[in-house]
Amino acid sequence: MKPLLAACIAASLLAVPTHVLADTTGLVRGIVKDSGKPQAGVALTLTGEGTTLRASSAADGTFVFARVAFGRYTLTAHRAAGADITQIVSIDSGSVVAIALDFTPREIGRVATTNVKGPGSTPVSVNSIGRQQLSALPVNQSLDRVIETLPGIVTFSYNEPVAHGFHGLTYEIDGVPLPLATTSNFSEVIDPRTIDSLEVFTGAFPAEFGGSRQGAVVNILTHRADLQAPETGSLTLGAGSYGDLQASLSESATILGNTRLFFNANEERTNRGIDAPTFVPVHDDSNQSNQFLRTVTSLGKFDTLAFDASNNDAAFAIPINDTFNPNDPLTTPSSTDDVQLEHDQFFNAVYTHDAADGSSYTQIAPWYRYDRVRYLGDVANDLQGGVDGLEQDRHSNFEGLRIDHFHTFGQNAIKIGVDESVENFAGVESIAYDTDASGNPIPTQIFNDNSAQRGSQFGAYLQDKWTPTKYVSVLGGLRYDHSTGYVSGGQLSPRIEFNAQVDPQDIIHAYYGRLYAAPFIEDTRREADILTGVGTAGEPAYTLAPEHDSYYEFGLAHTFSPGARATLNFWKRDVRNVLDTTQLANTPIFAVFNNTIGIAKGVEGRVDATYKNGDSLFFSTEFSQSLAGGISGSTFLFPPATGTDPSDVTLSPEDHDQTFNATFGYTKRLGTDRSYFASLEPAYGTGYPVEFENGDGRLPPHLVWNASFGRDAGRGEKRHLGIDATFENFTDTRYLLKINNGFNTTQWGQGFHADLRLTAPF
Numbered sequence: 001m002k003p004l005l006a007a008c009i010a011a012s013l014l015a016v017p018t019h020v021l022a023d024t025t026g027l028v029r030g031i032v033k034d035s036g037k038p039q040a041g042v043a044l045t046l047t048g049e050g051t052t053l054r055a056s057s058a059a060d061g062t063f064v065f066a067r068v069a070f071g072r073y074t075l076t077a078h079r080a081a082g083a084d085i086t087q088i089v090s091i092d093s094g095s096v097v098a099i100a101l102d103f104t105p106r107e108i109g110r111v112a113t114t115n116v117k118g119p120g121s122t123p124v125s126v127n128s129i130g131r132q133q134l135s136a137l138p139v140n141q142s143l144d145r146v147i148e149t150l151p152g153i154v155t156f157s158y159n160e161p162v163a164h165g166f167h168g169l170t171y172e173i174d175g176v177p178l179p180l181a182t183t184s185n186f187s188e189v190i191d192p193r194t195i196d197s198l199e200v201f202t203g204a205f206p207a208e209f210g211g212s213r214q215g216a217v218v219n220i221l222t223h224r225a226d227l228q229a230p231e232t233g234s235l236t237l238g239a240g241s242y243g244d245l246q247a248s249l250s251e252s253a254t255i256l257g258n259t260r261l262f263f264n265a266n267e268e269r270t271n272r273g274i275d276a277p278t279f280v281p282v283h284d285d286s287n288q289s290n291q292f293l294r295t296v297t298s299l300g301k302f303d304t305l306a307f308d309a310s311n312n313d314a315a316f317a318i319p320i321n322d323t324f325n326p327n328d329p330l331t332t333p334s335s336t337d338d339v340q341l342e343h344d345q346f347f348n349a350v351y352t353h354d355a356a357d358g359s360s361y362t363q364i365a366p367w368y369r370y371d372r373v374r375y376l377g378d379v380a381n382d383l384q385g386g387v388d389g390l391e392q393d394r395h396s397n398f399e400g401l402r403i404d405h406f407h408t409f410g411q412n413a414i415k416i417g418v419d420e421s422v423e424n425f426a427g428v429e430s431i432a433y434d435t436d437a438s439g440n441p442i443p444t445q446i447f448n449d450n451s452a453q454r455g456s457q458f459g460a461y462l463q464d465k466w467t468p469t470k471y472v473s474v475l476g477g478l479r480y481d482h483s484t485g486y487v488s489g490g491q492l493s494p495r496i497e498f499n500a501q502v503d504p505q506d507i508i509h510a511y512y513g514r515l516y517a518a519p520f521i522e523d524t525r526r527e528a529d530i531l532t533g534v535g536t537a538g539e540p541a542y543t544l545a546p547e548h549d550s551y552y553e554f555g556l557a558h559t560f561s562p563g564a565r566a567t568l569n570f571w572k573r574d575v576r577n578v579l580d581t582t583q584l585a586n587t588p589i590f591a592v593f594n595n596t597i598g599i600a601k602g603v604e605g606r607v608d609a610t611y612k613n614g615d616s617l618f619f620s621t622e623f624s625q626s627l628a629g630g631i632s633g634s635t636f637l638f639p640p641a642t643g644t645d646p647s648d649v650t651l652s653p654e655d656h657d658q659t660f661n662a663t664f665g666y667t668k669r670l671g672t673d674r675s676y677f678a679s680l681e682p683a684y685g686t687g688y689p690v691e692f693e694n695g696d697g698r699l700p701p702h703l704v705w706n707a708s709f710g711r712d713a714g715r716g717e718k719r720h721l722g723i724d725a726t727f728e729n730f731t732d733t734r735y736l737l738k739i740n741n742g743f744n745t746t747q748w749g750q751g752f753h754a755d756l757r758l759t760a761p762f
Contacts, residue, residue, distance in 0.1 A: 025067040025175075026091040027406075027413060030099035032057045032077055039079070039103065046089070048073035049130060049197060051224050055358070064408075066358035069221060070095075070128050070199045072563060072610065077101050088562035092126050093199055093219055094206050096413045096465050096473070124509050124555030124569040125152065125203035127606060131196050133616050136667045136677040138706035138726045141755065143188045143195070147218060149665065151569075151604035151620040152202035154658045155685065157275050157737040157747045158186060158588060161216070162656045163202055164551075165573055165600020165626035167581055168213025168517065173220045174294070174308055176348040176365045177419065179212065179398050179520065185342050185373060186274050186588070187288055187314040193236075193248050194264045194292045196221045202604075203553045203571055204511040207461035207477025207495050208404070208417060213517040213547065213579060222308065223252070223262040223294050233762045234713055234722070240755030243271035243285075262294040274588060275747040276319035277328045279734055283336065284319040288312070304352045314342040318588060321746070327739045328746035330586060332385030337378045338587070344371035360407035369398040373522075375589060379432050383444065386435065388585035394427035396522050411467050419459040423485070425521040426452040431585055455485025455521045463495075471501045483518035486635070489546035491516035507557045509569075515549035519579055523592045524635040543633040545577040545594055564609035572601040578628050580654075583744050596630030596649045614669030621662040627651040653689045655744060661685040675714070681706040691741045702735035702749065704728070713759040722759035729753060 032042045038061025046053040049071035057063045070093050077085040085101050127150045129137075139145035147169075148155040154162040161169060171178040171189050178189055201209070201217040209217050231253045238246035246268040255261050266289070273286025290312040297305045318338035321328045348367035355361065372395035379389030400421030407414050429449040436442050463477030475497040482490035495513035502508055524542055555569035578595035602624025610616045629649035663683040670676035683706070687699035706728045713722030732752040738744045 025069055026093060026095035026097065027408060028065040028068050028073075028075070028089060028091065028097045028099065029408070030063055030101060031061045032063065032101045032103075033061055034103040036102070038062075041079075043078045045076045045078075046073050047076070049224060064358040066354055067352070067361055069197075069224060070219070071130055071197060075099065075101075077103075079103070090565075092128070094208070094415075094465070094475075096408070096467060098467065098470060100470075124557055124567040125511075125553060125571070125604075126199065126201050127151070127608065128199040129197060130610075132614070133610070133618075133667065134192070134195065134197065135712060135724075136616075136679045136708060136710075137665065138679055138681050138708040138728060140192055140708075141726070143190060143192045143198075146192060146198070147200060147216075149618070149620060149663050149681070149683075150200050150202070151567075151606045151622050152571075152602075152624075153200070153216065154624075154656055154661060155683070156656045156688075157744070159188075159275070163215030164571060164602070165624065165654070165657075166213070166215050166575065166578060166598065167656075168215045168579065170209060170212050170214050170217045171220065172217065173346075174222055174306060174348070175219075175350055175363070176308070176367050176402060177400065177421075178346060179369060179400075179421065179423075185314075185344070185371070186286075186316050186340065187312060187342050187344075190220060190222070190292070190310065191264070191266045191290050193250070193266055194222050194290075196224050203551065203569065204497050204509070205495065205513055205515070205551075206415075206475065206497075207463040207479040207493070208415060210461070210479045210493060210516060211419065211457050211459045211481045211483070211518070212520075214515050214549075222292065223296075234759050235762065236722075236757050236759040238724075238755055238757035240726075241753050242281075243269070244753075244755055245269050246755070246757065259295055259297045262292075264290075264292045266290050272750065272753075273316045274319065275737060275749065277321040277330075277740075277746040277748070278319070278323075278325075279748055281319050282322055282334070283317050283338075285317045286315065288314040299351075302354045302356060304350075304354075306350045306352075308346070308348045310344075310346050312342070312344050316340045316342070327736065330385065330387050330740060330745070332387060333381045336381040336385065338382070338390075339376045340589075341374040341376065342372070345369065359409065360405070362406075363402070363404045365402040365404075367398075367400045367402070369400075371396060371522075375587065377587075382586075383432060383434050386439075389432040390430070390585050390587050390589070392427065392429040392589075394425070394429065394522055396423055396425040396520075398423050413465040413467075414463070416462045417460070420457070422454065422456050423521050424452075424454050427522065429525065433585075449525055453486055453521050453524075455483065457481070457483045457518065473499045475499075481516040481518075483546065485518070485521045486524040486542040487519055487544045487546060489516075489518060491546075491548060505559045509553075509555045509557065511551075511553045513551050515547075515551060517547040517549070517579060519544055519546070519592050519635075525584075525591055542635050543594075544579075544592060544635050545633050547579045547594075548576045550574045560609070563611065564607075566605070566607045568603070568605045570603045572599075574599055575628075577632055580628065586745060588745070591635065593634035594632040595628040596632040597651070598626070598628040598654075599651060600624065600626040614674040615667060617664075617666045619662070619664045621660075623660050624657075625659065626654040626657040628654050655689055655691075655738065655741075657689055659686045671711075673718070675712045675720075676709075677711070678709040679707060681708075687735075688737060690739060699736045699739070702733055703731075704733050704749075705731050713761045719761045722761070724755075724757045724759070726755045727752075 032039045040059045042057040044055045073089045075087045144159045147161045156162045199219040233251040236248040249265045251263045269287045293309045295307045320332045322334040346369040350365045353362045375392045377390045382389035404417035431447045434444045459481045461479040465475045467473040477495045479493045493514035497511045553571040557567045559565045575598040578598035581590040584591045604622040607619045629651040665681040667679040684703045686701045690697035708726040710724040714720035735749045737747040740746045
């Protein structure tokens with residue numbers, strides 16, 4: 001894999017581009033008429049999200065924009081005589097948007113005030129955040145926090161987004177998968193300062209996504225390349241509460257002819273790295289450093305090559321409780337110094353060949369990821385505090401290949417593809433304990449779990465988006481997944497989605513799909529019941545099983561005006577062998593086990609609007625319930641329960657079950673160039689269960705207020721200093737996320753947090 005990536009890098013730097021396209025896309029096609037007659041040679045431009053695409057109508061009046069990155073655009077039709085036609089177009093990944101334009105006078109007014117969000121696009125459970133909205137969010141320094149502003153996502157401990165009832169998000173960066181273990185790392189997958197825009201599927205998953213847990217699918221576009229843009233760069237310096245210090249460098253340039261290059265480097269430190277067991281964090285420093293490089297190159301008129309490279313290093317001091325309190329009776333000496341070190345890298349290359357008529361494309365994307373997590377425990381002090389001591393060094397590398405082909409003909413848009421990856425894992429782990437299950441002292445015992453394993457994941461899919469009329473679209477797909485490693489299995493998963501436009505403003509939507517998820521190899525640990533003071537001897541015994549889901553949803557989308565819509569979505573997820581997590585010993589690290597069954601259901605809604613003056617607002621809300629029961633398997637801590645037949649299992653709320661949550665955001669743009677902004681973002685959530693699978697008691701609800709104001713940094717000839725002041729939880733509302741309950745340690749939410757950042761463009 002590494003020689004192939006090196007070849008891709010060399011090719012990207014030597015080729016000369018003539019056009020640039022993004023990698024996570026939909027399709028826009030249509031016809032131009034005048035008084036009902038097709039018009040040839042009409043110039044069409046699609047402008048938005050920092051990109052301008054151009055096309056012209058064929059002899060029969062038809063036109064197509066292939067591989068348009070998700071977002072909102074303005075389509076303009078121009079000819080020598082007469083007024084232009086403009087139309088607002090909303091595009092999701094995988095969408096097929098059909099547009100009919102007519103130059104007759106009666107049509108000009110209509111199309112100028114209509115937002116195209118037709119049945120060829122997914123109307124509910126898919127939401128996107130563009131660059132301008134992202135830049136003004138008060139929580140835009142954290143990718144997880146940004147994702148948690150969308151409906152169907154619950155804000156949980158250690159900043160982990162929980163989507164539609166269960167742990168686990170799937171990430172795609174520039175159209176390439178990025179595998180993640182189960183919250184074993186505290187640093188995020190990518191710094192949000194590297195992100196141009198993102199899109200989140202909380203349901204209606206097309207067949208192209210699968211193989212890992214899909215509470216949601218997060219599509220990230222890091223940089224959209226615009227060859228007409230001048231060379232740009234900026235330096236950002238920031239400071240804030242909790243001892244925050246930040247520095248960021250961003251550079252965009254055209255090199256070696258016309259290859260577009262983007263580079264980001266970010267450094268930050270804080271005295272509050274992760275959620276702590278105390279009201280005021282103790283021993284909670286963190287330092288993070290990451291660098292990201294992207295190049296986009298055309299190899300000819302119809303061929304494009306993009307390359308991504310990322311490096312991330314992080315160090316997290318593990319917060320401790322050094323004073324007894326009722327919420328967390330476990331204490332350790334104030335000198336305890338547990339630290340987790342994280343390192344990860346990923347590389348991908350995406351080669352794309354587009355058909356001359358724009359009706360099809362083929363993509364080939366090799367990728368590689370390496371990650372290493374070291375937990376440096378202070379075993380002597382941990383044991384002195386009556387808790388278990390942990391040390392570990394676990395690393396893995398992934399080599400993968402994705403191949404996709406997309407083709408449209410007539411009323412059908414077909415996509416076929418395969419995903420294959422191999423993971424090599426090796427880990428060393430030791431747990432020390434000196435008390436038995438009753439808390440009585442015993443001679444210090446050491447449980448060792450040193451192992452290595454090779455595993456694989458394979459997925460293949462075929463899907464077809466059929467649009468028999470301009471009012472109806474049907475997306476049918478079939479996906480096959482198979483995994484090997486400590487835990488093996490497979491599944492054939494049908495998926496079908498139906499959208500119907502019942503009037504110009506309203507679309508109804510229905511979806512059913514099967515999902516398959518295998519645990520990543522590094523999530524599995526040798527079975528041991530530490531609570532009884534006895535570790536399992538001999539060879540590892542892995543009793544985990546893959547997760548199997550059935551997912552249903554029914555929804556409605558309503559368009560108010562160009563750039564403004566509302567969605568309402570009813571959903572349910574039935575799960576067998578839920579992949580759930582518990583904390584490893586008394587550390588923030590998680591281990592995986594299976595619940596026998598799980599049921600999650602809810603109703604979610606979102607209002608999202610962007611106005612002509614640049615102002616924007618959103619409102620996301622959800623009523624939901626997440627239940628699970630029984631323990632059908634594990635690789636650590638829990639032996640399988642007896643009587644695990646689903647009919648015998650009692651369901652209880654999951655620890656992340658939040659009955660109601662809502663987030664509102666409003667951004668006001670000011671100034672002649674609308675570069676100034678002020679944002680307000682309150683968020684409310686009901687309390688989480690006090691105990692997991694053991695009663696209905698709940699922690700208190702919480703309401704936090706976030707705000708930001710500032711000015712975007714100037715670009716080009718209008719360079720000026722940018723400012724970004726953010727105030728998170730400015731009422732300083734401290735609330736409990738969890739209390740010590742045998743499954744998890746106590747964790748408090750973050751208090752008031754302020755940051756000020758200055759950006760100098762160059």
